[in-house]
Amino acid sequence: MAASSTSDAPTLASGQSVSCCRLDLVGRVAVITGASRGIGLANALHLAVRGCSILGTCTNEASLELISSVLDSEVTQSYKGTARQRPIQLRIKGLIADLFSLGCSALIANQLEEESFNGRVGILINSASDPMSGTIGEMNVQEVQHSLLGNIQTPVMIVDELARRRFFQLNSRIIYISSIRSKQPWSRQVSISNRTHSESGTVLLMYAAGKSAGESLCRTWAQAFGGKEEKICCQHTT
Numbered sequence: 001m002a003a004s005s006t007s008d009a010p011t012l013a014s015g016q017s018v019s020c021c022r023l024d025l026v027g028r029v030a031v032i033t034g035a036s037r038g039i040g041l042a043n044a045l046h047l048a049v050r051g052c053s054i055l056g057t058c059t060n061e062a063s064l065e066l067i068s069s070v071l072d073s074e075v076t077q078s079y080k081g082t083a084r085q086r087p088i089q090l091r092i093k094g095l096i097a098d099l100f101s102l103g104c105s106a107l108i109a110n111q112l113e114e115e116s117f118n119g120r121v122g123i124l125i126n127s128a129s130d131p132m133s134g135t136i137g138e139m140n141v142q143e144v145q146h147s148l149l150g151n152i153q154t155p156v157m158i159v160d161e162l163a164r165r166r167f168f169q170l171n172s173r174i175i176y177i178s179s180i181r182s183k184q185p186w187s188r189q190v191s192i193s194n195r196t197h198s199e200s201g202t203v204l205l206m207y208a209a210g211k212s213a214g215e216s217l218c219r220t221w222a223q224a225f226g227g228k229e230e231k232i233c234c235q236h237t238t
């Protein structure tokens with residue numbers, strides 16, 4: 001993807017290329033938490049060039065601009081390089097919805113009730129997460145609760161809210177971005193306070209636990225909704 005040409009405008013990560021694929025997601029809607037950067041943004045771009053509308057969440061105005069404006073124009077540009085028109089129903093919208101706010105799930109669901117999204121979700125991608133973890137021997141209740149809220153409670157409540165409002169469709173997908181750390185602690189970061197401190201001074205204890213919970217939730221959602229669980233592994237993840 002090309003970076004924005006104006007120096008003071010917000011830009012997406014440069015150097016990403018958009019190879020246009022089949023237009024097989026026209027009319028579908030994807031909700032992507034954490035769509036302004038990294039994996040969430042890459043997913044948003046990939047789905048949008050296949051025709052999928054995007055409701056992407058973030059935490060601040062600058063990131064909102066990246067989704068609603070910069071990503072939107074990058075997608076338009078990517079269609080210009082092909083023989084195809086950007087589908088008229090394709091909508092890209094950013095939404096400030098912090099994982100740590102208790103109203104996060106309702107905010108997302110309310111936005112989906114807007115006419116252009118029409119109260120439906122074809123794809124939900126839980127990408128945003130709390131990377132904070134804590135050090136064994138130094139944990140406190142607030143830190144644990146914070147991690148549980150961002151990495152477990154809010155993803156659960158988002159799915160719950162969308163299910164309650166019957167926004168999921170027969171072939172909808174729930175995607176949870178996990179990490180190898182759910183199974184394999186980062187050896188250089190496994191330390192115990194007052195014994196061996198890791199280089200970063202933190203342990204991925206709660207991060208790993210949250211990712212394990214997310215994988216477990218996916219299995220249960222798959223069974224509950226009558227679908228199937230698929231695991232896709234990537235290399236070089238952290």
Ligand SMILES: NC(=O)c1ccc[n+]([C@@H]2O[C@H](COP(=O)([O-])OP(=O)(O)OC[C@H]3O[C@@H](n4cnc5c(N)ncnc54)[C@H](OP(=O)(O)O)[C@@H]3O)[C@@H](O)[C@H]2O)c1
Binds near residue numbers: 057058177
């Ligand atoms: N990067 C890796 O190597 C890697 C490897 C394995 C797994 N993962 C997992 O992949 C997912 C994405 O990682 P990434 O590295 O692509 O992330 P990233 O580049 O750090 O992007 C984080 C995204 O999440 C949003 N976000 C951050 N805190 C949030 C909050 N409290 N509420 C709502 N949105 C929030 C950010 O929005 P703002 O722009 O507003 O901050 C941004 O859009 C995470 O779950 C991570 O654990 C990453």
